[in-house]
Every structure is written in C-alpha cells, then in structure tokens.
Amino acid sequence: MSNQKEEIRIGYYVCHCGHNIAGVIDVKSVAEYCAKLPNVVVAREYKYMCSDPGQELIQKDIKELNLNRVVVASCSPLLHESTFRGATSKAGLNQFYMQMVNIRENASWVHESKEEATEKAKDLSRAAIHRVAFNKALEKKKVPVNPTALVVGGGIAGIAAAMSLANAGKKVYLVEKDPTIGGYMAKFDKTFPTLDCAACILTPKMSSVLKHPNITLLSYSEVSEVEGYVGNYKIKVTRKPRYVKEELCVGCYDCITACTFKEGKFPDEFNFGLSKRKPVYIPFPQATPLVAVIDEKTCIHFKTGKCPQTCAKACERNAIDFTQKPEVVELNVGVVILTTGFQPFDAKKASNYGYGKYPNVFTSLEVERLVNASGPTEGHVVLRDGVTHPKSIGIIHCVGSRDEKTNKWCSRVCCMYSLKLAHLLKEHSGAEIYNFYIDMRTPGKGYEEFYDKLLNEGVQFIRGRVAEVNDWATTPEEKGKLLIRAEDTMIGMVRRIPVDMVVLAVGLEPGKDAQEIRKMFNISCSNEGFFLERHPKLAPVDTFTEGVFIAGACQGPKDIPDSVAQAGAAAAQALALIDTGHVELEPNTAFITEERCCGCQVCVAMCPYTAISFDPVKKASSINEALCKGCGTCVAACGSNAITQNLFTDVEIMSEIDGILIN
Template sequence: MHGNGYNGTVRIGFYICHCGHNIASIVDVKAVAEYIKSLSGVVVSSEYKYMCSDPGQELIQKDIKEHSLNRIIVASCSPLLHEHTFRTAVEKGGLNPYYFQMVNIRENVSWVHTDMKAATEKAKDLARAAVQRVFHHKSLETKHVKIHPDVLIVGGGIAGIHAALTLANAGKKVYLVERDPTIGGHMAMFDKTFPTLDCAACILTPKMSQVKNHPNITLWTYSEVAKVDGYVGNYKISVRRKPRYIIEGLCVGCMDCIEKCVYKEGKTPDEFNLGLSKRKPIYIPFPQATPQIVVIDPETCIEFKSGRCKKTCVEACDRKAIDFQQKEEIKEIEVGTIILTTGYQPFDASRVPFYGYGKYPNVYTSLEVERLVNASGPTGGELILRDGRHPKTVGIIHCVGSRDKNTNRWCSRTCCMYSLKLAHLLKEHTDAEVYNFYIDIRAAGKSYEEFYDKLLDENVHFIRGRVAEVSDWAVRPSEEGKLIIRAEDTLIGIVRRVPVDMVVLAVGMEPQADSQDVRRMFNISCSTEGFFLERHPKLAPVDTFTDGIFIAGCCQGPKDIPDSVAQAGAAAAQALILIDSGEIELEPNTAYVVQEECSGCRTCLTICPFTAISRDEAKQKAFINEALCKGCGTCVAACPSGAIKQNLFEDEMIFSEIDGLLKMESPACC
C-alpha cells in the first residue's frame, strides 16, 4: 500500500482504456485499475473499452461531478493523438484542463511488448508515476495570440508561385521572396512537361505574370530572408534586397541597355542556360523573366571593376533606370505565417566520375538537355553537341545520384519520367537512336504508365541495368570517336558496350546547399537526408514542428510539378486556416523566471532558440516573453541556480514522476 494518506485535497480519477484489443490484449487493464485504486489520493479507478469515445468522455465528466474529482489521469494512447480530446473533456466537466495527465500505455507498452505479465507491471509503474505527478499539477490559463493576416513565401518556383496566387486570390496579402533575379525556378528551365508534353513556359509564364501583377502580392526578387524573429501569428522578417543597380520602378525591360553594353558579345557563362551560352554583365535571365527588369553583375561589369567604362548602357536608357550607386536594402515586414518553397538543387554529376561528366564534352546533365532542346535555349532548340556534331545515338543513364548508397539513397521520383520525356524530345529533334539505361521504370502517376507505353512504341531502347562506366576507350572500329556506355543488361545477363554520340545523365534531386542554414533561420527540422521535415508524413505533410511555418514542393522531398502544386495549395490552405481563425491557442507549457531567485547571471539569454529571454537592466534579472516561449525547456535546464521554472514540467512534477516509477514514495504526496 502506498503512503499514509495525503493532504486531503487531491482527488484523483484514473481511467484505463482497452483501445479495443490494442491495449487490453497485452495489458491486464482490470488489474491495473484495481492496483491504482489502492494508491493514496485515488478516488475512482476504472477501465473502459474506448476512453476517447463519447461515452468514455462522459464517464469522466460524470465522475468529476459525482466524486468531486480534481485530478484526472487517462492511461491510453499517445498525448499527440488524444491529449487534446481528454483535456477538452476535463474542461467540460468543470475542471481546469491542466489537471489532466495522460499515460501512454499503447505505444510505450502494449505495442512494444509481448509478455502480458511484464507489460501489465510496466503499465502499473507508468500509471503510478502519473498518480504521484498530478499532486503537483496546477490550474493554468491557455493564452491566445492574434494571427497577422499577411504571409511570407520564400522561393519563387512553381510551388511558391502557386501558393502565392492561391492566397492572394483569397484576398490575403503575400510577400514572395526569391533570391534569383526572376521567379520561375527550375520549371522555367524545362522545355516540355511529362506526360502531356505541354510546354513548361506556356503553362508557367502566365502564372508568373499574374504574380507580378496581382495587387495582393509584393514580389521581391534578387532578395533573401536575412532574419526571422517572433512566433506564430507574429513573425518579424528582415529581407535583404540585393542591389540590381537598376531602379526597379523605372526599368520597363526594353533591354536597350543590354544591346548597347560595351561588351559586344557575352563573356560570362549564363546561369539560366547552365553555362551553355554566355551573357553580358548587364542581362536579363531569359526573355519571359519576371519581373522584366535587367540586372547588372558587379563581378563582371567594367564600371564596377575599373570605374572607367564608357557606360553606354546609361546612355541607352532613356528612363534613367541605371544606378551604379544602388545599395543593399533591408526591408522589415510583419507576417503571421510563412510558407517555405525553397526547392532543390540538381545532383552534381561530377560526383560520379566514372560517368565522365566534365571530362567528356558530350556528356550532359538532364537539365542541360532541357535547355538544349528548348526553342529559346542557347542553340535555339537545335541539338548541337559541344563538339559541334548532331548526335545520331544517345544514351540516357537513369538514377545518377539516386538510389545509390555511394551518393544519395533516395529515389528522386521524377527522373524516370523526365528521361522518357527527354528520350521523346531527343528523338523528335534529331531522330537519333535513344537508349535508356534504367534500374526500374517508376511511372506511378496519372497517365505516366501510358506515356511509357507510348515511348516503347516510338522505338526507344530500354536496357535494364545500372551503368558501370562511360569511356572513350574504343575496342572495335565501330566505337571509334564515340562514348562507350558499359552496362550489364540484367534481362539477358550479358555485359553490353553501347557506343553513343551523346550521354545524358538523369541527375537526381538534392536538398539546397544552404538548406541547413535556412532550417536554422526558420527554426524547423530536416530529415536525415536534409529535406525539410514535415510534422507528420501522412497526416500533416505540409506542416512543420514550428507553428505557422509550412513547407511545399521539393524542399520537402523530390517531387514532380503536379505534386508540388498540390502541396503548395495545401500549404496555402493551412495558412488560411490560421489567418481566418484570427487567433491561435498557445499551450501554457511556457517557462518563467522567478524574479527573487534570479541572480542575473545571464546564462539563459543567448541559449534561447526563440530569443524569448531578455534582461531587465534596471532590476538585473532575466525575463521571459511568454508569447515567444515554445516550452522547449532549454533555459530551465541551463539556469544554474534553478530560478527558471516551466509550467507542466516543474521539478516537483518530474521528480515525483520518477519516484513513482521507481516505487519510491514522493514526500510531497505521502
């Protein structure tokens, strides 16, 4: 038996849930309920088939009234699943919801054990720990914070564009921040899109100009988020606007200045065409760039390098839009919610040296081929190789930097389909023989398998096997002057040497190089491979663990355009929920500084990941802003003199819980 009684005020109701057979098949719920009944402070102890059901919740409410209960414990599933349910039930029963404690005997007991006797004992231990804990529970007040209705979207690819337009069309103000001089992202670089083969630019550029012209969207290109402060509903953002050396309001995108630049020809590899063409120091990324505003690259502009340029561009601009003195500008904005659509980076093909990228000029990445076959690309859509030839045979190597334990283990999901698309386009442009070297063809999407069938009918060759190497080492006369792809054809069990004129590497998708920095700035998590982590892989795919911050598109993981657009819409809807509800409830698990106990040592100030702690210099004490505090407990652990406490996690609660687990009687309750 437990203790010699208690102070007479705590009256505990304990309920153990069968969860159908989920719990009751491994835990002897009756035995647990009987045991808990014997503990001091426990007035009611019962078991029920489904505590989360309406009758289960009503049972709690009835008992609170009949037995004047003032502490409620439910032993059932995880707090993530039903803590809110039971707190609400307790509140409806007339009790402060924070007198409730949940014991997880499903994930922690029944689902992970097979021995009924031991599992029952463990359930008793966990329940006893909760009984000793609730003695120290206090009545707490739920705080509400208002949601600022404006939204920040970071990244102007198709996901960011779609989210921005969705929100703007719903009447919300959106800031869209893009670090490149134009929005459009990777999609703007594609030629056609699978499986419908409609032109990427034709479907994307109208949306880009809608963004530019939408009254509810503030579009800041060539800009980056520099700082994020605040919390859900009340984020304060600093955006760094890099100087384009062009006055945006004056430039109309006539491009006369580009024409008149002292450079007659471009000398700098063109980023948009992946270096397949050259651009001038003053340029516009591509004809439909949005906004239609030129940029000056100070790294290559003679005026910036020497100060002695004739500045023919300035003469050419009759609107006086060129400003060499332009400085970086910091914009401060307030938003309530944030959507990150920062995209991906293509796998660097030179990391697989045996495929010869960078060594053999006629080895291309898939993205380069997108530009090569594009009518507005570096060759006007004519497929001319780096050595000036037209390819008669092309080999497409799948899974470069995907499904490979030496580089990236994941499937990039899009490469099979875009490889099929490129095979089709290459055949269409050159009538070449096209060989696909694949591991598996993954065509799981609407009309994707049909597209694969179509390619089979177009006489594209498919060789099932991972390519061992690409070389120029000819062993037969027919291989002279060719690139030879060596691969095992696993369907017929022989090693094949396929001589080709052109190799296309279907590179996979990777997290952006700075995804960790972005993650830290926005205080969200990454999964092991570095993509942003969603709150739940199935049920909260666009939420993050930071309230008010959502993710969409390839920053969350590799995906194609339809999936990116779907996620962007979902993220916009999640933001709308917050905006239209106007306020959000905050869990009162916040930390607070007991003023008379604080020695003013400053240890807590810099370690708070949410910058919620400041120091009152007059009183020489630390102070925590409740609205900023997320209840992570870092300061509580770090405070060297124990002057910081945290609601719901006070030392007495935790120590009593531990004592309960160890079958030690806690002095405070016994």
C-alpha cells in the first residue's frame, strides 16, 4: 500500500536515558531486533539521544546513509519531539519524517519485569517503524500573535500578572467574577511572616489596576465562551448586571443609606456571614471598582416589584438602573493567564469538629475577619453571640487536608496562617491559645523564625490530630465550653482540653467552577482538580494549551509570595509569546476532499472550534486550517471518509496498529 515510489530508508535510535530506560529495558537487544525489521537501514543505541552528540548521530546517518525516515525511541514526545524534529530538519530532511516512540513513560517507568518491558519496547518500536514509512512531509504555518492579554481572576495573582503585562506596555483585560477585585487577600488583616497589613500592601495595587491606562477591568463578569487558538483567542465575557451604572457611580454610599431596609438583613459574603448587608451594597470600603451593586435575590424590587426604590431616588447621579441585563462583551486576545484561585474546604464536611453544630466553632477565614480592624467587630475577638470574649481558643490544623477521607494533599498555607492567627488572637484577646498540629510545616523565607517567635509567645502547641470537638461537659467548669479531644503524641496520651472558641484551619481546594473553566480553556487538571501545569519543574506556569498560562492557587495551594512569583512567571511567558510576534502551528490539521464530501454537514455541527463551514454552492464543507486544532472529531464523524487528518491519516494509524499486532 506504499504511497511513495521512493525506497524507504529508516534510521532507528534507541536512547538509554541514563538508567531511566536502560536500567529496565535491554536497549541493545531492542536495537538489534529493530535492525532486522523491513526498511531499517541502521539501528543504534546511545546514552542520551537528546544530547548534542546524540542528535549529531542522527544527522550524520541521514547524510551518510541517505536516510529518509527517522525513528527515535526515548521519552515522551512532549519532552523531546521538537528536539528530534529539529535534528532531523537540520540534516535536510522534513521534520515530520521523524517518528518518536515513548519507551520511558510507556515502558521502562511503568513495568517491573525487564523482559516484558523490553518486549513492549520492541512492539512499540515496530509499530513506529511500520508507520513512519507512510509519514508525509508537512510544513508548519506561522500566524501572528494578538498582543493583548486576558487575565481571568482578580485576586493577588491576577492583579500581579495584569500589572506586569500592563507595565510592559501590553493591553490587558482583567475579568473578575465578584463585584470587586482583591480576592482572599483583601479579607486578611495581616500577612505572615512579616505581619504587614494586607490591606496596606494590596489596596494600592488594586487602585493601580483600575487607574492603569493599559488595563480594562471587567468586574462582576465571567468568561462564558472561548474560541480560537494561541495568539488569536476570541473570548466572550458575560457582564452580570449590577443594576448600578458603573460609569456613573462614585461609591458615595447614598443609595445604601437610603435603602428601604434600614439595617443590613442578609449575610454579608465579604465577611463570611459574620455581618449583615442590605440588598444594595459595596463589599468593603476599598472595593475596586468602588461601585455599588444590587443583589437581585434579596432586593424587594426584584422579588415583589413593590419597592419604593428609595435607593434610586437618593442617587444624585441617576446611576441606579433596574433594567440592566447581562451583557456579553467580545474580546480578541493573544494570550490568557488563568488566576482563578481556590475555594476553602467546607468545614461542615469534617463533621467531627462540629462546625455548623456548635456556634463557637469558626473557620480560619471567619477569624481573619474577626481580627481585622475593618472587619465586622472592628478587630474585637468575640464569640458568635457578638459580646463574649473568649478566654481560651483551640486552633485545629489540617482540617480537610492530609486526610484520606477528604483531601489528601497538604494545603501548604495552613500551618503558617494558623501561627499568624495564634499570634493575632493572643494579641487581640489575651486568651490562652492551643495549636493542634500533625506536623509543623514552615518551609519558606522567615517562616521557621516566625514559628520560633510563636513558641516564645506562650502559645501552646500540641502535636496530634484532633479526634473530636464536642460540648459534653463532665465537670461544672467545663459547662458551656467546647472540648477538644486529641492525642498528644509528645507525651503519648489522650488530652481533653476545654476551650471557649475553636478555629478550624481549613485547607485549600480547587474552585467550584474549576472544571468549567478547564473545559472552556481546554486545559487539564491534576487528579485533585487543580489546573495542570505543562511540566512540574520546567514549565510550571504553562499548560498543554498553547497561549494559556496559570498562576496562583488555581494551580495548587500556595501562599501570597508564591502566587505573586508565579504571576510574574506567567506574565513573562505571555510576554515572550507576544513579543515573538508569531506562533508556529502544528500541521496536525484536518482537510476535506471535496469530491468525496456529500455535504451532510455532520462535521460542521461536531467541530468544537467552529473551524468547518459549508458552502451551499459547492455543496461541500471545508475546514479553516487556522482554526482547526487537529482533535480528529470530524475525521471520525465523517461517514464518507472525506476528511483526512495530517499526522494521523488512516494509513498511518492502521500501519501503526498492524505494526503492533504483527510479530
């Protein structure tokens, strides 16, 4: 079935990858085996094929032995396909005549039996040798990169990334789902380990974002549709109605004062329900943009239509507009940075700790608001009744983290913020503080020193996982208290400690809309649901989708310094792409053979990238190469076999399968 008249001359190279491959697979026997396969002119093994001498080996053979096909059996194509393609093209051969076989991730790393792994390496190599004969010469296409960036998520990571890009002179759209940017950091009182005021360092950044001529802030908005490809994304953003005209509102609070509700009546999201707000509100005094928002779920106008609309009458600038509808904004951007953050572990799921059952069990985030001078209690630490000052407080670490039943991972920030809260609670209340920890994890600059400082502040540390929090008093002194039962592994006994207040150091989880965002931007998640980086060490802010970068806690739990550092890295990667000015597209696109197309348009409906259009005159469909991502959906769907996909033609796939099966 050969489609070429030319004689096929294959060079086969198997890499030791140090001991990574050669430690398990008998590379010598694999090379000897492949040398005898049809069309193989030369088969070699080498310690590191990716090294310069390894690549030169290929180039030398191509020239001296007149090779016209190359098969390299080594690691994942993700790692070195471009390396070997480069080596192939440097020797004057089209780079797509190189076929890679992954015998590391697919064989040596995953099998214990050396014999079986070696057999598998031979099978996989044979498949590639069969296939490569049918590989076609292809060319990569260059397309320009739109120099505008989109940053999704206005927490500290998003703010940092947007500022870096904007300062470098690039236009940035920053999309934030809440009415204000600032994210979780805006809710904190102090930051560890330096104890500097979170608001003091964050709010100036927030206003810089708003004022920056290169940044367009789209708050209270969510990305609803993503189309296009690296360098040329078309993004639809849905702006939720605030019912307050953003361009007119100056954040004077007159509408809020004038609201029919004289007092706040509804749980205030910004304070985690520790205070009440009105249906018209501004999340907090430094909210950015400082624009009121009307919550249609609680506003009487939206519920009954019978509100006197005192807010609208009070607004001198006529900014209130009850007729606002969701508005879709279309953005054209070249690169995307996702900084969509995390959600805190739901403390109710750790039912043995009594959150939601005992009023004086708090989450760490609630306590962040309690100790905050601009919080609901102006920094006074009080119990849920709003008046009683606790005399003893237990902080339980690892709530929802490092636990087979909930989340297995360490949330990284809880030890440090628990230490910070211990310090702040002691400072604000003078109470006796107990920290219940499994391991104290304080790796970071100045972190261990912070722990040392706490040890000298009279805070109690009990090493052991807390079994239970209850209110079962056994003595009159214990009445009305919460009892923390925990094993103290330092002294080897179970302790029962009565406290007035329990703080649950909840862990970090992927945001609740992480899956939706992932699907929209076509990126992957790791098992736990955090966005997956392209490589954990060498490409920590890249994703498998070109032009989409990640930073901050959406990639995994991390603290503010790490989030900001990652945001900088993501911005740098985005800048590199923008300043290159163009991208090369993999020619794995599909095309339609017009004579075979029956015009049924099944493919048109199937294409996830809207790359296919139907020409009613020709009665045939055609594929826009620039939009095609090579997913192959249309190829499978076409009953006429009219669609061919480069790099994955039927004959290439079938010959590969034959190669595996024929032994």
